[in-house]
Amino acid sequence: MNTKKRSIFEEVGETAKPATAPKGGMIDARPRGARKAVRAWLMVLFALVVVMIAVGGLTRLTDSGLAITEWAPVTGAVPPLSAEDWEAEFELYRQIPEYQLQNKGMTLSEFKTIYWWEWGHRQLGRVIGLVWAVGFVGFLVARKIPPGWTGRLIGIGALGGLQGAIGWWMVSSGLDGTMLDVASYRLATHLGLAFVILGLIAWWVFTLGRSEAELLQARRAREPRLMSLGGWLVGLAFVQILLGALVAGIDAGRGYTDWPLMAGGFLPPGAFEIQPLWRNFFENDGLVQFMHRMAGYVLLVFGIFVFFRARRSSFTATRGAYGAMLGMLFLQMLLGIVTVMYSAPAHIAIFHQFGAVVLWVLILRARHQTAYPRSQSVRGAAA
Template sequence: MSGKRSIFEEVGEGEVKRGVPKGGMIDSGRRGARGAIRIWLMMLFALVVVMIAVGGLTRLTDSGLSITEWKPVAGALPPMGAEAWAEEFDKYRSIPEYQLQNKGMSLSEFQFIYWWEWGHRQLGRVIGLVWAVGFFGFLVTLKIPPGWTKRLFLLGVLGGAQGAIGWWMVSSGLEGEMLDVASYRLATHLGLAFVILGFIAWYAMLLGREERELMQARRAREAKLFGLGTGWLHFAFLQILIGALVAGIDAGRSYTDWPLMAGGFLPPDFWIPELGLRNFFENPGLVQFIHRMTGYLLLAFGVMVWLKGRRSAHAATRAAFSAAFIALSAQVVLGIVTVRYVAAWQVAIVHQIMAVVLWVLILRARFLAQYPRAQSVRG
């Protein structure tokens, strides 16, 4: 028992001083290099965006089949000298695209499309190298925060799968009477690129805030708005896939009037009996019609989500949903312009880049519905 204390004694006098807590329990463990990893993820994000743009231009310039082999390592070096170029050109002249569409192409014309495809593949190698150096560097130096190793490793797995799917796509156009790659394989390739981009963006947003802040924000989670954001994200993803089907068969250049198609609501060749279910992948009229109708439905759904988002109690969340809706409106306008200008590559590539912007802004709005930002009482 402690001895008697004077009523004039200062409170705490004579007691052993205890250490002052430094931070909460959530952040008391190993934090890892959250800031450095976030910068690394943002570098990967930028590279993937460029990759999507270069991939789109490769498709628009009909360059995707110019390299007829998959050499992940040896293919990093382009042809050196006239003999090597002649060998590559001979390989291209053996595939249907040359024989049925580009017969008589000069070597210089071949080199133009070759460099686009080579650049696309080279950029993929750069992305893989940046991921590997960053991931294993952080792993060896024990800088990865707890619970993040599997997430960051997943990005590498998806990147490797993307390379394999890219060759699976290209190989579809090297035999038979194919003049382009199979549209559904192109959609798979582009879809996975957006999935990878989405994971990178989500991880970067998570790492941009401390764990204790995220846990506190989670308590103010707007579940219904988060659910709507999730639905909006999936709906936009579906439209992106359909857009890839349109690009895969050049359906955007089939009907260039709007709002009608060849003067009617339905295109004249809406259903070609001999194609059967392949109409959904190979019929330009039907594929473009589906893309248009899905765009209208996505816009209508976007209006509803935006109106719900405006009711959020958090200013940052309201602004995020408004930004996503503005991007959606711009994308619809760009889609119409793309049709009217016969899918000219200058317009079509802007339309594709805007799809990236829209995708990320919807993802950001969804994130802020899940983890609202704290604000003052005055808002």
């Protein structure tokens, strides 16, 4: 038994070095993966999805969406390479209602134009899938995915695959019967999912742009009331996007070119003439455009209300984010009015659709800024 007395001034375990807390706290000590690299990869995917939405819009505006009548995810990547191949593709197109009821007498040269639009649209989808797969597998093998992010990144790939299946579900609706275009509600589903994917990528790009420690600290300063209002704003914007898809699906933007009235009245004539009644909300061009207009007014008024509520925020960056949102909201409304008054020509309609993308991202950015406010100096500038 060791009975040696110890001095009361002797430090306990003086031969062993005490463990020191890692600089920045335990959250910074965890392996964080390649946050910057993953963010850069997501930004590439974001840009590709934006281009995909634009190409999809032009495919719709040029009536090219039904040019390819088969779904071949792998072999469809190779376009017709011979005169015989082109004739075979053209013969398939001649069997569908769009050709027989609308484009009868179309030449092979004219068919090639719409074919290349649809082929390019599908090819871009394959490129996006490849970029996702190569990036995800690369980060996974290198063990560079930040903790907690594997499921999110897999989810993006799964939604992309689902989007391809929904795309074919949409196209198949116009291949038989008397349909001259795809079903508008299927088009709305297809475009809606594209905006969901774009929104998720944008949110994660915003998140990965800041450290875990900064995000954890920012959560403590979030403003729940403003965050809730931002969530409602996101929901209203999404509904308006879906209504815009319904307008595009039945060319409802070309039927009533006066504003603010419609054919001289508040409600368009024959707004509920289709039977059964519910079909009017999807197939009546006057009622569908009316709903899109009314939803736009509601979104604008609510956006103004949220902006003034955000002005009371103590965070400069938050106020600035909602200011940018409101500015784009006014511009998008102006683009919508011009699109209608000029009967939705392709070059204006595509700007209106791109405006929806910009507005969507700015609304999400504002809400993200509310959820994770940026710290600022005493003078009020963002740190």
